Amino acid sequence: MKHLSIAPLGALVLALAAVSPALAQQKSVAVTAIVEHPALDAVRDGVQAALKDAGFEAGKNLKWQYQSAQGNTGTAAQIARKFIGDQPDAIVAIATPSAQAVVAATKAVPVVFSAVTDPVAAKLLASWEPGKGNVTGVSDLLALDKQMQLLRQVVPNAKRVGIVYNPGEANSMVVVKQLQKLLPTLGLTLVEAAAPRSVDVGSAARSLVGKVDVIYTNTDNNVVSAYEALVKVGQDAKIPMVAADTDSVKRGAVAAYGINYRDLGEQTGRMVARILNGEKPGNIKPEVSTKLELFVNPGAAQRQGVKLPDALLKAAAQIVE
Amino acid sequence: MSLFSLLGAIEIGLIFSLVALGVFISFRLLRFPDLTVDGSFPLGGAVCAVLISSGTNPWLATLAATAAGAAAGVLTGWLNVKLRIMDLLASILVMIALYSVNLRIMGGPNVPLINDATLFTLLQPEGMPDYVARPLILAAIVLLAKLAMDWFFSTERGLAIRATGSNARMARAQGVNTGAMVLLGMAVSNGLVGLGGALFVQTQGGADISMGIGTIVIGLAAVIVGESLLPSRRIVHATLAVVLGAVVYRFFIAAALNSEFIGLKAQDLNLVTAVLVAVALVLPQLKNKLARRKPR
Numbered sequence: 354m355k356h357l358s359i360a361p362l363g364a365l366v367l368a369l370a371a372v373s374p375a376l377a378q379q380k381s382v383a384v385t386a387i388v389e390h391p392a393l394d395a396v397r398d399g400v401q402a403a404l405k406d407a408g409f410e411a412g413k414n415l416k417w418q419y420q421s422a423q424g425n426t427g428t429a430a431q432i433a434r435k436f437i438g439d440q441p442d443a444i445v446a447i448a449t450p451s452a453q454a455v456v457a458a459t460k461a462v463p464v465v466f467s468a469v470t471d472p473v474a475a476k477l478l479a480s481w482e483p484g485k486g487n488v489t490g491v492s493d494l495l496a497l498d499k500q501m502q503l504l505r506q507v508v509p510n511a512k513r514v515g516i517v518y519n520p521g522e523a524n525s526m527v528v529v530k531q532l533q534k535l536l537p538t539l540g541l542t543l544v545e546a547a548a549p550r551s552v553d554v555g556s557a558a559r560s561l562v563g564k565v566d567v568i569y570t571n572t573d574n575n576v577v578s579a580y581e582a583l584v585k586v587g588q589d590a591k592i593p594m595v596a597a598d599t600d601s602v603k604r605g606a607v608a609a610y611g612i613n614y615r616d617l618g619e620q621t622g623r624m625v626a627r628i629l630n631g632e633k634p635g636n637i638k639p640e641v642s643t644k645l646e647l648f649v650n651p652g653a654a655q656r657q658g659v660k661l662p663d664a665l666l667k668a669a670a671q672i673v674e
Numbered sequence: 675m676s677l678f679s680l681l682g683a684i685e686i687g688l689i690f691s692l693v694a695l696g697v698f699i700s701f702r703l704l705r706f707p708d709l710t711v712d713g714s715f716p717l718g719g720a721v722c723a724v725l726i727s728s729g730t731n732p733w734l735a736t737l738a739a740t741a742a743g744a745a746a747g748v749l750t751g752w753l754n755v756k757l758r759i760m761d762l763l764a765s766i767l768v769m770i771a772l773y774s775v776n777l778r779i780m781g782g783p784n785v786p787l788i789n790d791a792t793l794f795t796l797l798q799p800e801g802m803p804d805y806v807a808r809p810l811i812l813a814a815i816v817l818l819a820k821l822a823m824d825w826f827f828s829t830e831r832g833l834a835i836r837a838t839g840s841n842a843r844m845a846r847a848q849g850v851n852t853g854a855m856v857l858l859g860m861a862v863s864n865g866l867v868g869l870g871g872a873l874f875v876q877t878q879g880g881a882d883i884s885m886g887i888g889t890i891v892i893g894l895a896a897v898i899v900g901e902s903l904l905p906s907r908r909i910v911h912a913t914l915a916v917v918l919g920a921v922v923y924r925f926f927i928a929a930a931l932n933s934e935f936i937g938l939k940a941q942d943l944n945l946v947t948a949v950l951v952a953v954a955l956v957l958p959q960l961k962n963k964l965a966r967r968k969p970r
Binding site for chain 2: 387389418419420421423424425426427428430431432433434435437438439440449450453454456457458474475476477520521522523526549
């Protein structure tokens with residue numbers, strides 16, 4: 354052995370020594386997400402806003418920290434350990450992989466998950482009933498039956514429903530499996546097209562042309578990030594697009610009866626506030642999104658070859674021009 | 675930095691040191707640029723998670739995961755040696771194919787393992803908290819892997835693998851079957867990576883299809899950091915350096931996660947990590963320069 358270089362280690366020790374000051378009597382919340390993207394960021398901001406409304410203001414009487422794993426599960430694991438070591442009053446974990454990393458690493462620190470579609474399948478919870486554990490949260494499970502009603506209002510003669518999704522996304526697979534069960538009971542059939550990367554979304558949509566009467570999209574990260582590619586196909590082939598998130602309507606979907614992720618975050622934040630005020634997470638019933646909004650886009654409808662019924666226009670929370 | 679976060683860095687560093695040992699074999703000993711690891715790491719995780727959640731003994735599941743990783747390595751080697759596909763391309767082909775294979779094995783993008791028995795719950799001594807037990811168990815496993823590797827690469831067959839990597843033509847002239855050595859080396863390399871994947875899912879609450887992304891970058895960074903901390907040509911020191919590199923790399927991440935006090939935000943994490951690793955790489959050179967300036 355020649356020599357052990359101690360210089361980098363020295364720099365490291367210095368960095369580690371600078372522990373952030375811990376303030377007594379102050380509540381603390383640590384938030385982590387697997388990746389940064391607009392919907393998940395909206396959840397985070399919603400949590401912060403709701404906590405402020407409940408009297409916990411970041412920087413004043415609340416120690417707030419946020420870490421993103423930048424899409425890397427190894428980093429997610431390490432963030433989980435850092436947070437548990439900091440012993441905050443609650444950890445908010447956004448999306449399935451982050452939530453699993455935190456829940457696997459602690460049985461003591463309260464954990465509130467958010468934007469997890471199926472927390473029971475992800476084994477974050479044993480059931481949807483309040484349990485004994487340290488975990489509760491808010492799911493972004495879609496009210497699929499209501500969305501299918503909307504789809505039938507937009508395209509009354511629809512028989513075949515296309516869906517573009519990423520088979521590598523847990524949240525999307527939950528939706529596809531539910532649709533496979535739900536659609537036959539409504540006299541509809543599901544036609545699937547897989548898009549493992551966001552650049553595949555356009556070609557997956559083109560593969561549906563001639564096979565479907567309408568294309569439905571859930572909140573799949575790949576699809577949402579490349580929604581324009583889908584809209585182009587819809588316009589060229591006159592296939593209407595119905596989405597599950599309201600932002601996609603602004604980008605060219607005909608209609609969406611969807612979750613507003615900011616509201617989902619606020620709902621999560623109110624749950625966190627209850628824990629900060631002394632409630633046990635195990636006593637709080639896990640929730641699904643309560644606030645769904647209808648957005649319609651008559652211009653997109655015209656371009657995609659359908660006319661929206663007046664009833665739908667009247668019921669809409671927002672009409673995108 | 676808290677004790678929990680410190681032990682967490684060691685724990686995850688030790689897991690990734692198995693990946694780094696695998697990468698060391700392919701990149702350094704075999705000189706085979708191998709991106710298979712981005713697929714064989716989640717492959718090991720997928721096999722292990724599915725077996726454990728269907729009730730298989732965790733030891734057996736971990737062993738199967740190691741074998742699956744080795745098989746992936748053999749496939750890459752075979753594409754290269756027998757079908758004469760360029761090494762880098764062969765590994766990329768196997769890596770992207772494994773994405774689909776992993777989805778098939780897992781039957782979906784995510785297999786949770788939160789309340790199942792794992793190697794770690796089986797081996798955890800009574801009364802010892804899990805966050806202490808896990809790094810200790812991992813240290814033992816990694817030590818065993820390191821010693822086995824030291825031994826293997828000093829046997830005749832191991833030396834033949836190293837000869838194949840440093841000068842294939844010469845090795846063939848000495849009667850070494852270089853094709854078989856590439857296959858064997860790739861099997862050992864990806865077997866270690868598959869083992870790493872299996873241990874990762876058992877500490878992380880489950881396997882996720884996204885867990886492979888960037889594995890090769892982490893592995894390479896660990897090898898390079900290790901080599902700059904402890905430069906040596908001897909295999910015994912080199913493997914120690916690689917393990918050390920993987921753990922130190924995780925300390926860099928932990929430091930980056932704890933760097934909010936200087937105004938850094940979550941989106942700067944990758945940048946901070948890159949800068950810290952770059953500093954670690956440059957410092958030994960600076961020290962050499964300073965040392966040379968001293969009067970002899």
